[in-house]
Amino acid sequence: DAMVIQNPRYQVTQFGKPVTLSCSQTLNHNVMYWYQQKSSQAPKLLFHYYDKDFNNEADTPDNFQSRRPNTSFCFLDIRSPGLGDAAMYLCATSRGSSRYEQYFGPGTRLTVT
Amino acid sequence: AQTVTQSQPEMSVQEAETVTLSCTYDTSESDYYLFWYKQPPSRQMILVIRQEAYKQQNATENRFSVNFQKAAKSFSLKISDSQLGDAAMYFCAYRSANTGNQFYFGTGTSLTVIP
Numbered sequence: 761d762a763m764v765i766q767n768p769r770y771q772v773t774q775f776g777k778p779v780t781l782s783c784s785q786t787l788n789h790n791v792m793y794w795y796q797q798k799s800s801q802a803p804k805l806l807f808h809y810y811d812k813d814f815n816n817e818a819d820t821p822d823n824f825q826s827r828r829p830n831t832s833f834c835f836l837d838i839r840s841p842g843l844g845d846a847a848m849y850l851c852a853t854s855r856g857s858s859r860y861e862q863y864f865g866p867g868t869r870l871t872v873t
Numbered sequence: 874a875q876t877v878t879q880s881q882p883e884m885s886v887q888e889a890e891t892v893t894l895s896c897t898y899d900t901s902e903s904d905y906y907l908f909w910y911k912q913p914p915s916r917q918m919i920l921v922i923r924q925e926a927y928k929q930q931n932a933t934e935n936r937f938s939v940n941f942q943k944a945a946k947s948f949s950l951k952i953s954d955s956q957l958g959d960a961a962m963y964f965c966a967y968r969s970a971n972t973g974n975q976f977y978f979g980t981g982t983s984l985t986v987i988p
Binding site: 791793800801802803805808810815850852854856858859861862863864865866867 | 905906908910916917918919920923925962964966968969970971973974975976978979980981983
C-alpha cells in the first residue's frame with residue numbers, strides 16, 4: 761500500500777544534541793510537509809516543499825532545518841534541541857493541486873532529556 | 874493566513890447517537906477546500922471527509938456528513954450512529970484553491986464515545 765513512513769517512531773535526544781527525523785513516501789506526491797504537534801493541540805506547520813522548492817513558515821525557529829534530496833524522502837533536522845522542542849513531529853504529503861487532501865505519517869515522538 | 878476555529882474543545886456522545894462538531898473559518902477567498910481529519914489516540918491522522926467550496930451539495934461519506942454554509946463560513950461535521958471507534962481528536966482544515974499549499978487547521982475537538 762502506498763503510504764507515508766516516518767522513522768524512528770520514538771526518538772530520545774539530549775538537550776543540544778542534533779537530531780534528524782526522516783520521512784519517506786511511496787505516493788509520489790509533489791508536496792511534503794513537516795508539522796510540530798504538542799499534546800492535544802493542532803499541528804503547527806514548520807515548512808513544506810513543493811518539489812524542490814522550500815517554503816519556510818515565518819515563525820519557524822532557525823533551529824529547525826529541512827532537506828529533500830529526492831521526491832520520496834524528506835528530513836527534519838533539529839540543530840540544538842531544547843526542552844521546548846519535545847513534541848510529536850508529523851510528516852504529510854499532498855498532490856500539488858489544491859483539491860487534494862494531505863496524507864499523514866504516524867509521527868515521530870521526540871523526547872529531549 | 875486563514876483562520877479556522879473549532880469552538881468545542883471536547884464533546885461526548887452516546888454510542889449509536891448522533892453528534893455534530895462545529896467549525897468556522899475566516900477567508901476572503903471564494904474558492905477553497907475544507908477537510909475534516911480524525912486523529913485517534915496514538916494513531917495517525919486520516920481524512921474523514923472533504924468539501925469543495927464551489928459545490929453546494931454537502932459531502933457525505935457513510936456515517937459522516939457535513940453541513941457546509943458558505944455564506945456563514947461554517948463547516949460542521951455530523952457523525953451518525955456513533956461507534957466506539959469514532960473516539961478521536963477531530964480537526965477541521967482549510968486549503969486555498971489559489972494561493973500556496975498550506976493547510977490551516979483548527980485547534981481540534983476531542984470526541985468521547987460513551988458505551
